[in-house]
Each structure stands twice: as C-alpha cells, then as structure tokens.
Amino acid sequence: MCGIVGYWSETENAFDILLNSLKKLEYRGYDSFGFATLNNRDLMTERKVGKISDTQCERLPGNMGIGHTRWATHGKVNEINSHPHKDCSGKIAVVHNGIIENFKELRDYLEKTGHTLRSETDTEILAHLLEEGLKKGMSLKESVIRISNLVRGRNSFVALSSDTGEMIASRNGSPLILGITNGKEVFIASDIPAFLDKTKKVTYLDDGQICCIGEHLEFYDFKTGNQVQKRVIEIDWKAEEAELGDYKHFMLKEIMEQKETLISAMNQNKEHLIEVAKRINGAKGVFFIGCGTAARVCHIAEYVFSKVANKHINYITASEFENYEHFLLPETLVIAVSQSGETADVLDALNIAKRKGCKIISILNNPGSSMERISDYTFPINAGPEKAVASTKATTSQIAVVILLAYACIENIKEADRILLDLSGKVNDMLNPRYEAHIGYVAKQVYKNKDIFIIGRGINYPLAIESAIKLMEVSYIHAQGFAGGELKHGPIALIEKGTPVIALIAEDKTKEEILSNAMEVKSRGAIIIGVSPEKNEIFDYWIKTPKVDEVASVIANLIPIQLLSYNIGILRGYNVDYPRNLAKSVTVR
Ligand code: AGP
Numbered sequence: 001m002c003g004i005v006g007y008w009s010e011t012e013n014a015f016d017i018l019l020n021s022l023k024k025l026e027y028r029g030y031d032s033f034g035f036a037t038l039n040n041r042d043l044m045t046e047r048k049v050g051k052i053s054d055t056q057c058e059r060l061p062g063n064m065g066i067g068h069t070r071w072a073t074h075g076k077v078n079e080i081n082s083h084p085h086k087d088c089s090g091k092i093a094v095v096h097n098g099i100i101e102n103f104k105e106l107r108d109y110l111e112k113t114g115h116t117l118r119s120e121t122d123t124e125i126l127a128h129l130l131e132e133g134l135k136k137g138m139s140l141k142e143s144v145i146r147i148s149n150l151v152r153g154r155n156s157f158v159a160l161s162s163d164t165g166e167m168i169a170s171r172n173g174s175p176l177i178l179g180i181t182n183g184k185e186v187f188i189a190s191d192i193p194a195f196l197d198k199t200k201k202v203t204y205l206d207d208g209q210i211c212c213i214g215e216h217l218e219f220y221d222f223k224t225g226n227q228v229q230k231r232v233i234e235i236d237w238k239a240e241e242a243e244l245g246d247y248k249h250f251m252l253k254e255i256m257e258q259k260e261t262l263i264s265a266m267n268q269n270k271e272h273l274i275e276v277a278k279r280i281n282g283a284k285g286v287f288f289i290g291c292g293t294a295a296r297v298c299h300i301a302e303y304v305f306s307k308v309a310n311k312h313i314n315y316i317t318a319s320e321f322e323n324y325e326h327f328l329l330p331e332t333l334v335i336a337v338s339q340s341g342e343t344a345d346v347l348d349a350l351n352i353a354k355r356k357g358c359k360i361i362s363i364l365n366n367p368g369s370s371m372e373r374i375s376d377y378t379f380p381i382n383a384g385p386e387k388a389v390a391s392t393k394a395t396t397s398q399i400a401v402v403i404l405l406a407y408a409c410i411e412n413i414k415e416a417d418r419i420l421l422d423l424s425g426k427v428n429d430m431l432n433p434r435y436e437a438h439i440g441y442v443a444k445q446v447y448k449n450k451d452i453f454i455i456g457r458g459i460n461y462p463l464a465i466e467s468a469i470k471l472m473e474v475s476y477i478h479a480q481g482f483a484g485g486e487l488k489h490g491p492i493a494l495i496e497k498g499t500p501v502i503a504l505i506a507e508d509k510t511k512e513e514i515l516s517n518a519m520e521v522k523s524r525g526a527i528i529i530g531v532s533p534e535k536n537e538i539f540d541y542w543i544k545t546p547k548v549d550e551v552a553s554v555i556a557n558l559i560p561i562q563l564l565s566y567n568i569g570i571l572r573g574y575n576v577d578y579p580r581n582l583a584k585s586v587t588v589r
Contacts, residue, residue, distance in 0.1 A: 003028035029071025032082035036093035037065030043162035068095035075120030087131035096123035098155035193242035251388035264382035265397035277408035290337035299462035308406035321349035330357035341369025426546035443567035457510035474569035484517035497525035505532030506553035
C-alpha cells in the first residue's frame with residue numbers, strides 16, 4: 001500500500017539509486033510514482049502516472065532525495081495526486097504511506113488559514129502543516145514531531161526541506177526501515193528489498209519514532225521528544241531472492257521456489273514450538289486471525305488442529321475480530337498469520353488482543369515487521385521475499401508451520417517433520433516442465449470462461465476458497481469456492497453447459513462424496529477438472545497431485561491451482577505480478 005524510498009549520500013547522485021530502489025517496491029502500489037531531490041538547496045520534483053517500470057524518467061540532480069509509488073486511497077489516479085506533495089512555498093516535499101483519519105478537519109483548518117491545497121490527497125496536508133511549523137520558527141525536526149502527534153491513523157512519511165537541507169522520516173503504523181552502509185550513504189524504505197543489493201545492515205524505525213537522516217542518524221520518540229538509541233542488525237536475505245533471475249514473473253518464480261521453501265519452513269525453533277503448543281493446550285480459546293489468503297490459512301488451521309490435535313481452534317477474518325472481543329481473556333491465545341506482518345486489519349485485531357492481556361503468536365514471513373514486534377512468540381516461515389501480489393510460497397509455508405504446531409500439541413513434531421519432508425520431495429518431483437506444460441494445456445481449455453467454481457470437502461473446503469482468491473486476483477475471472485455439499489443448496493443454479501468446476505480431492509474419507517458432488521454438476525453440463533492423486537472417469541481434465549498425508553494434501557493441491565491461475569492470467573494477457581486495484585501489503589483498513 002504505497003512504497004516509500006529515501007536516500008542520502010555525501011557525494012553520489014541520488015536519483016539513479018532512488019529509481020532502482022523504487023522499482024523494487026512497485027509491488028506495493030503501481031498507480032503512479034514520483035521523486036523529489038535536493039540539489040544545492042533547490043527542490044526538484046518529477047511525478048508520473050503509471051508503472052515505474054514502464055515509464056521513462058528524467059534524471060534529477062542532487063545527492064539526497066525521496067521517492068514514492070502510489071496505491072491510491074484519497075483522490076483519483078492522476079499526476080496532481082501523485083507524491084511527493086509540496087507546501088505553498090514549494091520548499092518542502094513529502095512522501096507518505098497510510099491514511100490520515102482526521103484529514104478533513106486538518107484540511108479545512110489549513111484552507112481557512114490561507115494555504116492553497118492542490119491535490120485531493122490526505123498527504124498534501126503534511127507538507128502544509130510542516131510549512132506552518134517552520135513559519136512559526138520551529139526546526140524541521142520540531143515541526144515533524146508536532147505533526148506526527150497531530151495526525152491520527154497509521155501514517156509514515158519522509159519529508160525533505162530545501163530551506164533547511166534536511167530529510168526526516170516519521171513512522172506510525174506503516175513500516176520504514178533504514179539501510180546502513182559505511183556512513184557515507186543511508187537508505188530508507190518501506191521494505192528491505194529496496195536496498196538489499198546495497199546493504200544487509202538495517203535499523204527498524206519503530207512506531208512513534210522519527211529519524212533525522214544524514215551523515216549522523218538521530219532517532220527521537222515523537223511522543224516525548226527524547227532521543228533514542230537504535231540497534232543495527234544484519235538480515236540474512238539474499239539479494240537475488242528479490243530478483244526475477246531467469247523467470248518472466250515473480251509469481252512463477254515464487255511458485256517454483258516451493259521446492260525449497262517448504263523445507264525452510266520446517267526450520268523452526270523446537271523449544272518455541274513446544275512452549276507455544278503447551279500454551280495452546282492450556283488456553284481458554286485459541287483464535288487464528290489473518291486477511292485474504294492468510295485468513296484461508298487460518299481456516300485450514302481449524303481442520304489441521306481438529307484432525308491432528310483433536311482441538312477446536314477458532315479462525316476469524318481479522319477485520320471481523322472486534323466482534324469477538326468479549327471472548328478474550330488473559331489466558332486466550334491469538335495467533336496471527338501474515339506474509340507482510342504489516343496488514344492493518346490484523347494489527348488492529350492484535351492491539352485489541354494485547355489490551356485484553358492475551359498472548360500473541362505470529363506466523364510471518366517479513367522479519368522485523370510490526371506484527372513480530374508486538375508478538376510474544378514469532379514463527380518465521382523463512383520463505384524469502386515474496387514480491388508477486390498473489391501470495392503463493394508464503395501460503396504453503398504458513399500451512400507447513402500450522403502443521404508443525406498442531407503436531408507439537410500432541411508432542412509429535414517428528415511426525416510433522418516426516419509428513420513435510422515426504423511432501424516437499426513429492427512437490428519437487430511434481431514441479432517439472434512436463435507438469436507445467438500440462439497445466440498450461442488445461443488453462444487453455446478454460447481461460448475464456450466467465451466463471452470458474454471450485455469445490456472441496458473437509459480440509460480441501462477452505463482450500464477451494466483460497467483457490468478462488470488465486471484465480472480471481474490474477475485472471476479477473478469470477479471464481480468461487482464452495483464446500484462440495486453446499487452446491488445443491490443454491491450455487492448449482494449457476495452451472496450451465498461448459499462451466500468449469502475444479503474438484504479438489506484428497507485420499508481421505510471425503511473422496512467419494514466430493515466425486516458425487518462433481519457428478520451432480522457434470523450431469524448439468526459442467527466441465528470437471530479433477531485435482532487429485534488418482535484419475536477418475538468423471539474428470540474432463542485431470543491434474544495429478546502426489547499422494548501425501550491428509551493435512552499435507554492442501555499444499556499438494558494448492559500448488560497446481562497457483563500454476564493454473566498464473567497460466568490463465570498470462571493467457572488473458574494480464575500482468576500477473578501486479579493485478580489491477582491490488583497491492584501486496586494492505587496497510588489501510
Ligand atoms: C494474497 O494472494 C492476497 N493478495 C491477499 O489476500 C493477502 O493474503 C492479504 O492481503 C494478507 O496479506 P498478509 O499476508 O501480508 O497479511
């Protein structure tokens with residue numbers, strides 16, 4: 001949800017570095033983009049509509065600057081609403097990620113006091129409020145502290161002033177991370193891949209802090225105004241993990257990486273697994289929460305815990321969590337599932353849980369994220385950077401960690417290891433060129449359809465819903481997932497000759513029933529795509545999956561669906577890495 005970059009150097013030209021960094025954050029928003037640089041106290045800006053990777057830019061001079069790629073919230077997608085935004089004097093430029101909740105009253109106040117606002121955005125008021133501070137004789141730092149306390153909501157921004165020659169960042173909600181090198185240059189960005197090819201030494205700005213960026217970094221708590229000391233830590237991501245390499249799309253690269261990421265997900269601290277399992281077993285209520293695909297992982301967790309640990313856990317879409325607040329006790333466990341660790345609805349839910357004294361566990365991909373910092377225990381899924389907007393490898397790794405946790409609850413982590421090792425070997429064999437070609441062939445049979453339905457039973461029911469999310473977001477075909485038994489209660493009315501129905505089948509007790517459900521729609525004209533270890537005569541097309549343990553069948557069945565979605569999106573001519581209207585990290589409510 002918007003990407004911010006900033007760069008300061010003693011000698012280097014900032015623009016090329018900002019451009020390179022911003023291209024790596026394109027997945028966060030791709031409606032428009034812009035830059036501001038300082039060249040001998042001249043503030044230069046450039047703003048364009050469209051994707052940064054598709055657009056020619058003019059190189060701006062200067063050794064420090066800021067950049068922004070936008071996912072529009074306030075105001076249309078046009079150049080005027082693109083960041084950076086400037087104050088009346090044109091001497092302050094601001095890039096921003098978040099939503100200013102008291103935007104209206106602040107805008108009215110600024111207009112009444114004579115400021116001319118040019119855009120429809122909430123961001124622009126930050127530049128004018130900073131201008132007001134400077135006019136009142138404040139330093140830029142004091143003015144940043146003042147407005148950081150004034151604006152409500154999750155807001156992070158970086159301001160550049162040609163009057164003072166300074167760059168200052170403020171974080172409250174949306175991530176900002178500093179990349180530190182040799183003291184001669186400093187990076188700041190919404191996500192680490194922006195500077196991963198330059199440095200692995202990072203400092204996370206915490207909520208409620210600002211940072212004055214230059215030769216010496218100074219950090220302040222913006223509530224107290226006190227200076228704070230920060231640690232520099234080294235992260236172990238590899239730069240090439242965030243690059244396309246030989247692949248045309250991140251989505252395909254990340255699907256293929258599942259050959260390795262399932263193994264990395266198994267690399268968990270066993271003591272933590274045991275401690276958390278004890279807490280789950282003794283808890284008064286366990287809630288798994290997440291959004292979108294991560295919420296589907298939570299739904300899958302409900303089946304995994306039931307089957308493996310004979311335990312009922314609740315899964316709740318994070319944006320609905322507040323409705324369950326009255327069930328929360330200090331002995332309740334809340335387990336967040338998230339790739340980014342920054343999703344606003346999940347963070348809001350976790351803050352509710354924290355207030356109620358619950359212990360918080362998280363299953364996350366992004367190291368150092370906001371969720372990690374408010375969790376009592378974190379299980380990193382170790383999938384490496386996931387850049388395609390559609391989550392693939394992070395999803396299967398999250399499910400792998402759920403399986404480990406469920407087995408930890410019955411003190412049998414070894415069995416989870418066995419299941420996951422068996423699965424990852426079979427996934428490795430499955431993802432071969434012949435298999436890819438076959439899925440490409442199946443995609444050709446259905447890519448012109450306007451609807452696709454997916455059915456599953458048992459643990460493959462939440463997977464049917466996840467499959468629909470995958471298909472919709474990259475192919476824009478209307479897709480819906482149902483429990484196999486539900487079709488005849490309404491949706492079957494939508495089945496007509498040639499409607500594709502994907503049946504997700506595992507070698508478990510639901511197999512015969514889901515085949516009957518597939519038959520019910522086939523006899524009404526549906527084309528059946530069976531995703532299963534064994535062929536069946538009712539399938540029009542068969543996508544073979546390996547025979548694995550029942551709880552692992554969701555991973556084995558999901559990977560071909562990810563590939564199918566990818567192929568359909570490509571056949572329909574879409575940019576599967578950057579689907580329309582979406583962004584990778586949803587930091588607004
Ligand atoms: C995944 O394909 C989706 N783009 C989306 O639903 C995503 O899973 C959701 O926004 C949650 O993100 P998170 O895992 O970063 O919290």
